[in-house]
Amino acid sequence: MAAKIPATVVTGFLGAGKTTLIRHMLQNAQGKRIALIINEFGDLGVDGDILKGCGDETCTEDDIMELSNGCICCTVADDFIPTMEKLLERENAPDHIVIETSGLALPQPLVRAFNWPGISTKVTVDGVVTVVDGKAVTEGRFAHSVAAVDAQRKLDDNLDHETPLSELFEDQIACADMIVVNKSDLLTADEATALTDKLKSEARSGVQVVKASMGALPVDVLLGQGVGSEGDMEARAEVHHHHHDDHHAEEGEHHHDDHDHAHDDDQGHHHHHDHDHDAFESFVVTLGEIGDAKAFAAQVADVIQAHDILRLKGFAAVEGKPMRLTLQAVGPRVDTYFDQPFGTAPRQTRLVVIGQAGLDRSAIDAALRA
C-alpha cells in the first residue's frame, strides 16, 4: 500500500495570519507539491485569490480547492469529504495537503473526518497548526477584529454552532499540535515570551509553541510533523459547546473599540519585517560513531526538551552497524530507522538542529556529544 499523504490543518481566527503563513509556505516549498483546500466565506474570502496569485510553480491553480458552502466543520460530509475524495482520485497525487479552515471552524470535527472510510487509508493528519494573533490575544481579545468575526458568523447560513469566541479559542488550542504566535513583530520580547509561556501551559504536553512574524516559519518546521492527529481525538477534547440559542453576550461590548482600530495593522508603522529571517536558526552538529541507537535517541529527546529545539534530523553512524540510522525528531518525539548502507560515505553522525533564534549552540553540541 502506498504511504498515506500527510495533511496539515491550519486553523486560527479571522485575521490571525493563516493565509499569510500559507503563502510564505508555498513560496518556500522547496519543490514539494502542495495541494490546498481552503474554506472560504462569501465576499469576505479572498484567500484563494491571494494564494493563486502567489506565482509559485509548486502550487498551480489546479492545486487549490475552495470550499465555499460555509463552515468546514459543519459541512464535513457534504463538502469536505467529497473534495478530499476528488483530490485523492487525481493521477499525480500531491506530496502534502494543506487545509485552511475558516476562523470559526472547530478543528476537532474536521480532524475526526480523517477517520472516515475511504479517507483514512489514504491520508493522515500530519499536524494541526493553530495560528494565534499574538497582538490581539495579548490585549485580551482573540481576534484582531471581533466585529469582523461576528460578521463572518452572520454570513454563514450553514454554521450550526454559535460558540463564544473564548470557547472556540480553547478548542483551537486544545486541538493544536503546533501553536504559532503570529504578529510577534507587534509585541515586545517580554509580551511574546509571556504569551508563549501561557499557551504552552494551556496546550497538551509536547505541543510546540513558536513565535512568528508574517507567518514566516521554515517549511521544515511547519510540515512533516508526522503526528497522525486523527488517531488521538480523546486527547483533543472540545470544551462544552452551547448551540443555537446561545446569545454570547460577553462579546458584544468590544465591538465599538474594534471598529475604530480595525485598520491599524495595515498602516505598517510598527512592523519590523526585516527581522523575520532572524526568527529561526539551524545549525549542524557532526559527531563520530555513536554506541547504541536506542540510548542515543533517548539522549536526543532529552536535549530537545532541555533546549526547546523544534526539529532535529539527520543520520547517525552506529558502532557495528553497516546501515545509516536516520533520525527524525519533532518536539519530544524521536523516530529512528536504519535506511541505507553507508557505502563509501564517511561513517559520521550529522544532525541538523532547528529552533527559534537564540539556541545555545555550544551547550546543545556538548549535550549531544556527552
Ligand SMILES: Nc1nc2c(ncn2[C@@H]2O[C@H](COP(=O)(O)OP(=O)(O)OP(=O)(O)O)[C@@H](O)[C@H]2O)c(=O)[nH]1
Ligand atoms: N503586523 C503583522 N501583520 C500580519 C502578520 N501576519 C499577518 N498580518 C496581517 O494581518 C492581516 C490578516 O492576515 P491573513 O493572513 O489574511 O489572516 P487570515 O488568518 O488568513 O484571515 P482570514 O483568511 O480572513 O480568516 C493581513 O493584513 C496581514 O498582512 C504579522 O505577523 N504581523
